[in-house]
Structures are given as structure tokens and as C-alpha cells.
Amino acid sequence: MDVLPLPAGERLPGGRSDPDFAFASRGRVLKAYGVDERLDVALDDRSFADGRWEEALDRAFRRRKAQGVENPILVGAVPFDGRQHARLSIPQHYDHEDAGLMAADPDAASLNAAALNAIEETVGRSAFEAAVARAIGLFRDTPLKKVVLSRPLDVEAREAFASGRLLRALLRQNPGAYVFSAPVAYGQTLVGASPELLIRKTGRTVVSNPLAGSAPRSTSAEAERLRTAALLASAKDRTEHRYVVDAVRAALAGHCSRLSVPDAPSVIHTPTMLHLSTELTGELADPTVSSLRLAHALHPTPAVCGTPTGLARDAIARLEGYARNWYSGMVGWMDSRGNGEWALSIRCGLVQGRRLRLYAGAGVVADSTPAAEWEETAAKLTTMLNLFGVGAAQPSNAASNAPSNADVPVGMAS
Numbered sequence: 001m002d003v004l005p006l007p008a009g010e011r012l013p014g015g016r017s018d019p020d021f022a023f024a025s026r027g028r029v030l031k032a033y034g035v036d037e038r039l040d041v042a043l044d045d046r047s048f049a050d051g052r053w054e055e056a057l058d059r060a061f062r063r064r065k066a067q068g069v070e071n072p073i074l075v076g077a078v079p080f081d082g083r084q085h086a087r088l089s090i091p092q093h094y095d096h097e098d099a100g101l102m103a104a105d106p107d108a109a110s111l112n113a114a115a116l117n118a119i120e121e122t123v124g125r126s127a128f129e130a131a132v133a134r135a136i137g138l139f140r141d142t143p144l145k146k147v148v149l150s151r152p153l154d155v156e157a158r159e160a161f162a163s164g165r166l167l168r169a170l171l172r173q174n175p176g177a178y179v180f181s182a183p184v185a186y187g188q189t190l191v192g193a194s195p196e197l198l199i200r201k202t203g204r205t206v207v208s209n210p211l212a213g214s215a216p217r218s219t220s221a222e223a224e225r226l227r228t229a230a231l232l233a234s235a236k237d238r239t240e241h242r243y244v245v246d247a248v249r250a251a252l253a254g255h256c257s258r259l260s261v262p263d264a265p266s267v268i269h270t271p272t273m274l275h276l277s278t279e280l281t282g283e284l285a286d287p288t289v290s291s292l293r294l295a296h297a298l299h300p301t302p303a304v305c306g307t308p309t310g311l312a313r314d315a316i317a318r319l320e321g322y323a324r325n326w327y328s329g330m331v332g333w334m335d336s337r338g339n340g341e342w343a344l345s346i347r348c349g350l351v352q353g354r355r356l357r358l359y360a361g362a363g364v365v366a367d368s369t370p371a372a373e374w375e376e377t378a379a380k381l382t383t384m385l386n387l388f389g390v391g392a393a394q395p396s397n398a399a400s401n402a403p404s405n406a407d408v409p410v411g412m413a414s
């Protein structure tokens with residue numbers, strides 16, 4: 001197996017260094033440093049069917065244990081398309097830090113719009129809405145029932161982005177999210193604050209928490225109450241949601257001796273969005289099956305792809321007009337016992353030097369309207385745009401925008 005160096009973590013004043021990989025869950029941040037071994041592979045059906053990849057991983061874990069590491073872990077990112085290589089590694093070192101402490105770092109609050117040069121809609125409103133309209137046509141003419149269409153938004157800064165600083169700012173703004181920073185290629189890091197747990201495995205127990213059906217948050221409590229009720233009552237959103245829950249239930253049922261699925265979704269909120277949510281909990285029939293194998297069995301769910309999966313995948317390839325790569329794949333970790341957590345890589349962006357490509361998608365069903373789906377992607381983009389205090393509503397050339405927003409602190413939408 002090749003052992004390749006990853007870009008070094010950013011060295012901070014005072015001898016602290018940023019982790020190469022970080023993943024926050026339930027108030028704790030897993031921080032991983034260095035690369036002991038890279039296990040990059042295309043995680044498609046074949047790599048799991050013949051078991052060779054899992055054997056290689058097992059050998060790597062055993063070697064690490066022989067070196068005195070009690071419970072080695074694997075960390076990394078898996079792209080949307082299983083034919084593309086994942087970026088997975090066994091780190092040289094890992095530890096945990098309280099997410100609140102990391103978020104309290106003064107450095108987490110120091111980004112603002114003045115740092116930006118430009119925000120560019122690489123796929124503009126008319127192209128996106130035309131793609132949604134074509135998808136709606138496919139529901140009439142083919143067995144396709146749901147497809148998630150997404151778009152990129154390109155942000156350019158005056159200086160190179162520091163992914164460690166983005167990580168801390170995301171932690172500060174999104175205390176309940178699966179906040180992550182994962183190197184995916186030389187000089188490229190995927191950072192985000194995902195609300196969606198694809199799978200968590202702890203011993204025999206597995207949890208998956210699909211989301212689908214969305215509305216933006218509101219500033220007034222009364223409006224928020226009405227929006228929450230409307231979301232729960234919306235036949236369109238309930239349909240979108242049901243496709244995801246049905247797919248997750250079907251994929252987990254084959255692995256579980258007991259599976260509990262609430263009858264109806266609830267509404268969860270992120271700092272920017274409301275989502276229909278269903279938490280499924282199961283007991284594994286075979287507790288040795290790994291979290292990554294389960295994640296693979298689930299991926300891609302109709303939360304990021306569609307129903308039926310194959311037709312939705314084809315529609316995405318034909319309609320979106322850009323390459324998703326890491327967006328809408330998964331990011332997470334797994335230990336040598338197969339325990340682990342994998343979150344969907346959404347509400348995220350790909351950092352490369354001064355460039356940051358953001359992504360957002362929306363589930364399209366027969367009752368969708370192109371304008372509403374565009375608005376939904378704009379609302380979802382605010383999770384990342386809030387880093388700079390700029391909303392998604394006025395994407396523009398930020399050069400003229402930036403000076404007037406220069407004092408907007410992180411966390412406040414302009």
C-alpha cells in the first residue's frame with residue numbers, strides 16, 4: 001500500500017497545530033494527525049464483494065496494534081460516485097477535544113466578507129431552474145420519482161483560506177452539526193457542517209438519521225412555528241422524505257435483527273434550515289459488520305440522489321452540468337472494531353488555496369416548482385456563506401460588496 005504524505009496541518013502560533021482531519025459529533029471533535037497508511041480505493045460494490053479491501057484494512061489495523069496503538073482508526077472522505085477513489089487513511093495520532101472549547105478560540109470569529117474577492121454562480125438560476133423543469137418532465141415520462149439536483153457556488157478570497165480557521169468558525173456557528181475538515185487531494189480540503197448522519201455504529205447498535213423536506217429558518221418565533229407546522233403538513237415534503245426513509249429502512253433491514261422506525265417524521269433545525277427528520281435505530285444481526293460497509297450499503301440515499309437510485313443517478317449526470325466529486329458523499333471515521341460515524345458531506349465546500357467551491361442541492365419531486373427549489377438551495381448555501389457574514393440571496397461580484405460588509409462578524413447574516 002502506498003504511503004503518501006498529506007499536506008502538513010497549519011502551524012499556529014504557540015506551537016499548536018491544526019489537525020489534518022477533524023470530525024465533530026455530539027460535542028466532541030475527533031482530531032487526526034499525519035498519515036500512517038493510505039487506503040484509498042473506489043468503494044464500489046466490487047471492493048466490498050470480494051472482501052479484499054476490508055482484509056487490507058484489517059491487516060493495517062493489526063499492524064498498528066502491534067505498534068502499540070490500542071484502537072487504531074480510519075478517517076476520511078468518500079465521494080458521491082463510488083467509482084471515484086475515496087480518500088481514507090490511518091492517522092499517526094488522534095485525540096478528542098471538546099467542540100465548545102475549539103469553537104471558543106478567538107480565531108473562530110475572525111472571518112468576514114472583506115476577506116472575499118468574488119462570489120460566482122457557476123450554475124446560474126436559469127440553468128438550475130431549467131434542470132429542475134426537465135426533471136419534472138422525467139417524472140411524467142419515466143419511472144423516476146425523485147431526484148436531488150444541486151449546484152456549485154464559487155467563492156474567491158483575497159488570500160488563501162486556512163481550513164483550520166474555517167473549521168473553528170463552523171464549529172462556533174453550528175454547535176449541533178457534524179462539522180468536518182477532511183483533506184481530499186493535495187492542497188484540497190473539504191470543510192462543512194453537515195446536519196445528516198448516514199450511519200453510526202456502536203457495538204451492535206446502529207443509528208441513521210435521514211433528512212429530506214426543508215424550509216428556511218425564520219427570524220420570528222411565530223413565523224417559525226407556522227413554518228414548522230407547514231413543513232409537517234406538506235404532502236410534497238412528506239413524499240420527498242418518505243422515499244429516503246423507505247430506502248434507509250430497506251438497506252438496514254437486511255443487516256438488522258430489530259429495526260425501529262418512527263411512524264412519522266419530526267422537524268429538526270439547524271441555524272439556517274428546518275428539515276423533516278426520522279431517526280432509525282437497529283440491532284445488527286452480525287455485530288462484526290463494519291460501519292463503512294453499512295454506509296456503503298446505504299449510499300447514495302434518496303436524500304442526495306433520488307428514487308429509483310439508478311435512474312436518479314443518470315438524471316443527475318445529465319442535468320446538473322458540473323461534477324459533484326466529494327459533495328454528497330460521506331465523511332467520517334471508523335475504529336478497528338468497525339464502530340464509527342459517517343455523515344453526508346453536505347452544507348460543505350472544497351477549499352483550494354484562495355478558492356472555495358460551495359454546494360447545495362434540493363430534492364425534486366412531481367410537485368416541485370423550479371423557483372422554490374432554487375430558493376431552497378440558496379437557503380442551504382447560507383450555512384457556509386454565514387462564515388463570511390454574507391447571505392446567499394445576493395450572489396454577485398463580491399468585490400463591490402465586500403467593503404460595505406467589512407465589519408459584519410461571523411455568524412450574522414447581512
Ligand SMILES: C=C(O[C@@H]1C=C(C(=O)O)C=C[C@H]1O)C(=O)O
Pocket residue numbers: 148150196210211212213214240275303304346347359360361362363364380
Ligand atoms: C442535498 C442537500 O441536502 C439534503 C436534501 C434535503 C431536501 O431536499 O430537503 C434535506 C436535507 C439533505 O438530506 C444539501 O444540503 O445539499
